[in-house]
Amino acid sequence: MSLLEIKNLHACVDGVEILRGINLTINPGEVHSIMGSNGSGKSTLARVLAGDEAYEITKGTATLNGVDLLDMAPDVRAREGLFLAFQYPVEIPGVSTKYFLRTAVNAVREHRGLDELDAYGFLKLVKEKAAWVQLDSALLDRPVNEGFSGGEKKRAEVFQMAMLEPVMAILDETDSGLDIDALRIVAKGVNKLRNPDRGFLVITHYQRLLDYIVPDVVHVLLDGRIVRTGDKELALELEEKGYGWIEKETSTSA
Amino acid sequence: MCTDTIETCPLCDAIEKLSERSMSEQRREACHRMHAIGWPNRKLEAWRYCNLKDIASTRWHPAPPAALSQADLDDFAIDGTAARLVFVNGRFDPTHSSPLPDGVRLLGPLIDETPLDVDTPFADDYFAAMSTALIEDGVIIDVPAGVVLPGSIHVMHITEGGCDPIATTLRILIRVGCGARLGVIETWAGHGTALTTPMTEAHLDEDARLDHARLIEESDETTHLGTIASRQAAGSTFESAILSVGGRIARTRVHASLDGEGAHAAIRGLGMGTDSRHIDNALHVMHASPACTSREYFKNLLAGDSTAAFTGRIHVAHGAQQTDAVQTNRNLLLSPTAKSWARPQLEIYADDVKCTHGATTGEIEAEALFYLLARGIPEATARSLLAWAFVAEVVDEVPLPALRKHMARRMLSMLPGAERLDESVVSM
Ligand SMILES: Nc1ncnc2c1ncn2[C@@H]1O[C@H](COP(=O)(O)OP(=O)(O)OP(=O)(O)O)[C@@H](O)[C@H]1O
Ligand SMILES: [Mg+2]
Numbered sequence: 001m002s003l004l005e006i007k008n009l010h011a012c013v014d015g016v017e018i019l020r021g022i023n024l025t026i027n028p029g030e031v032h033s034i035m036g037s038n039g040s041g042k043s044t045l046a047r048v049l050a051g052d053e054a055y056e057i058t059k060g061t062a063t064l065n066g067v068d069l070l071d072m073a074p075d076v077r078a079r080e081g082l083f084l085a086f087q088y089p090v091e092i093p094g095v096s097t098k099y100f101l102r103t104a105v106n107a108v109r110e111h112r113g114l115d116e117l118d119a120y121g122f123l124k125l126v127k128e129k130a131a132w133v134q135l136d137s138a139l140l141d142r143p144v145n146e147g148f149s150g151g152e153k154k155r156a157e158v159f160q161m162a163m164l165e166p167v168m169a170i171l172d173e174t175d176s177g178l179d180i181d182a183l184r185i186v187a188k189g190v191n192k193l194r195n196p197d198r199g200f201l202v203i204t205h206y207q208r209l210l211d212y213i214v215p216d217v218v219h220v221l222l223d224g225r226i227v228r229t230g231d232k233e234l235a236l237e238l239e240e241k242g243y244g245w246i247e248k249e250t251s252t253s254a
Numbered sequence: 255m256c257t258d259t260i261e262t263c264p265l266c267d268a269i270e271k272l273s274e275r276s277m278s279e280q281r282r283e284a285c286h287r288m289h290a291i292g293w294p295n296r297k298l299e300a301w302r303y304c305n306l307k308d309i310a311s312t313r314w315h316p317a318p319p320a321a322l323s324q325a326d327l328d329d330f331a332i333d334g335t336a337a338r339l340v341f342v343n344g345r346f347d348p349t350h351s352s353p354l355p356d357g358v359r360l361l362g363p364l365i366d367e368t369p370l371d372v373d374t375p376f377a378d379d380y381f382a383a384m385s386t387a388l389i390e391d392g393v394i395i396d397v398p399a400g401v402v403l404p405g406s407i408h409v410m411h412i413t414e415g416g417c418d419p420i421a422t423t424l425r426i427l428i429r430v431g432c433g434a435r436l437g438v439i440e441t442w443a444g445h446g447t448a449l450t451t452p453m454t455e456a457h458l459d460e461d462a463r464l465d466h467a468r469l470i471e472e473s474d475e476t477t478h479l480g481t482i483a484s485r486q487a488a489g490s491t492f493e494s495a496i497l498s499v500g501g502r503i504a505r506t507r508v509h510a511s512l513d514g515e516g517a518h519a520a521i522r523g524l525g526m527g528t529d530s531r532h533i534d535n536a537l538h539v540m541h542a543s544p545a546c547t548s549r550e551y552f553k554n555l556l557a558g559d560s561t562a563a564f565t566g567r568i569h570v571a572h573g574a575q576q577t578d579a580v581q582t583n584r585n586l587l588l589s590p591t592a593k594s595w596a597r598p599q600l601e602i603y604a605d606d607v608k609c610t611h612g613a614t615t616g617e618i619e620a621e622a623l624f625y626l627l628a629r630g631i632p633e634a635t636a637r638s639l640l641a642w643a644f645v646a647e648v649v650d651e652v653p654l655p656a657l658r659k660h661m662a663r664r665m666l667s668m669l670p671g672a673e674r675l676d677e678s679v680v681s682m
Contacts (some may be wrong), residue, residue, distance in 0.1 A: 100628075
């Protein structure tokens with residue numbers, strides 16, 4: 001059975017249709033990448049899958065391990081194993097990162113029938129996973145994302161992903177704002193999580209990331225539709241030629 | 255004696271009963287003052303958001319002496335206090351109190367020789383006058399110059415209501431001498447239908463410091479209409495924290511007068527509104543001298559049909575240069591039917607002045623909520639976590655750790671959904 005299956009998904013915001021019939025199937029163990037110009041609907045797709053209620057779904061289905069995803073509340077989706085690394089992680093003053101993470105980890109563990117982690121077990125896990133992305137542990141003593149640099153926020157997202165061990169992870173431009181070393185480190189963290197049961201959907205503008213996180217499938221999203229699907233060579237082609245030629249081909253074939 | 259109609263003087267009974275006893279001159283004078291001021295109505299600016307209709311139609315009785323029904327006061331205890339003085343219906347209860355520390359006397363036996371309301375900033379306040387008319391007892395704290403009292407003095411007032419609605423009060427008179435230091439915590443709690451009108455006056459001499467808190471943890475049937483007045487000499491520091499988590503109305507009127515150069519006042523307020531409770535804070539900060547700083551930080555969490563009002567007047571007198579005043583009032587609405595009002599009023603008569611104020615009312619931010627949900631945190635937990643985060647910074651700045659802990663616990667015990675949060679959410 002496929003891990004994530006999206007069929008003819010349409011979504012609107014404030015009466016404007018942003019997603020206009022998305023079809024996408026990700027099998028366990030696969031890494032898919034989505035590329036596409038600004039405003040094409042990449043983040044919309046990611047947030048619709050994570051359950052952002054600002055979007056209205058007008059048509060189509062999405063399932064996670066065969067279970068209707070769109071019917072679940074966003075927190076249930078997360079506990080079922082869906083993870084979204086935000087394009088713009090939110091600063092939450094007053095909420096300690098450690099408290100937030102422990103609450104999240106234990107909510108997910110409870111859902112999976114695992115025991116709650118005590119303070120010691122939690123800190124051990126934090127230490128282990130923070131090392132994966134070389135996250136400065138001083139950041140964890142601050143409120144959630146507060147005052148983090150752009151790169152630190154992205155690293156922290158991958159760290160959270162490592163803590164929560166999702167079955168299906170969506171990374172929305174996790175590479176943007178990272179310096180070259182950080183990009184490698186973050187990619188290494190993601191690769192450590194790759195396994196035969198887990199799926200990834202990596203949204204990016206840059207082929208460079210895909211040198212480090214090598215995708216099985218690359219899609220091009222244009223104006224709310226997936227207009228082209230290929231292998232990693234497609235990313236190279238896009239890097240070279242931009243999106244113009246696809247746009248042209250799409251409009252002539254339409 | 256009192257011939258006013260119920261609308262203009264709902265406390266006729268109380269006053270008549272008082273008049274049957276031997277009345278000191280100042281209590282009699284206070285009764286007259288009540289008549290002269292008249293029952294406050296909502297047309298008066300100071301009472302615009304406070305609905306006093308119910309208490310106007312209630313026949314109040316001066317609280318009779320009563321025994322403490324709640325033997326266990328530990329629920330209100332604050333760790334590390336140096337002394338506990340318990341008052342029941344306005345009268346001292348020696349069995350539940352610790353011995354009076356040096357410099358602390360009871361007001362009751364001295365009442366006729368202690369001038370009250372001298373120079374009071376609340377001469378126009380009906381309930382301040384009522385407080386003096388009803389007064390039975392209180393605390394006089396006098397810390398001599400240079401003395402630092404270890405630990406705080408905890409004054410607990412417990413109302414024991416019976417069949418009749420009762421009115422009760424307590425006066426706390428504080429003087430902190432030059433360079434001396436004192437902590438005073440007031441707790442207001444109890445049972446039954448009551449009207450409480452606490453009044454605390456503090457005089458701080460040069461370089462003195464007073465850490466004060468008023469914890470309003472009254473019963474749901476109690477209307478709490480209190481006042482706090484401070485006068486500060488040069489270089490002194492007054493810190494006050496007002497916790498409004500009880501009472502159908504919890505109103506506190508504060509008058510802070512920065513009389514001497516370089517004095518500093520920080521007044522914090524934390525409120526949790528549930529059901530149809532009303533939280534009302536009216537502050538008047540008077541910058542009378544140069545180089546004084548004042549801070550007003552007030553935050554409320556409003557659930558159910560609760561309401562909150564904040565009135566903040568900052569007066570900067572002629573010549574009070576280098577005044578630095580900050581005032582903020584922020585409300586987080588946890589339900590669509592909760593409401594809040596804020597009215598900042600600045601009167602500035604000096605030119606070299608830094609004076610900022612800000613008032614906001616909002617709901618839980620959708621993006622922050624979505625972020626927590628997207629990490630698997632259940633919605634009720636996520637909402638209470640964000641609500642707690644909203645007020646945590648005010649709690650974090652209260653100087654006394656044990657007080658911080660108590661305030662945090664009280665807020666959390668009333669916050670819908672907070673039973674899902676664990677103790678460690680409070681950073682100590
Ligand atoms: N809440 C909203 N209200 C109105 N328009 C919206 C809203 N959210 C998204 N849009 C619009 O939907 C379109 C798709 O936005 P989306 O964020 O999904 O793009 P994207 O592909 O992620 O772009 P980028 O590469 O810049 O991140 C944009 O034109 C955007 O302005
Ligand atoms: Mg985007």
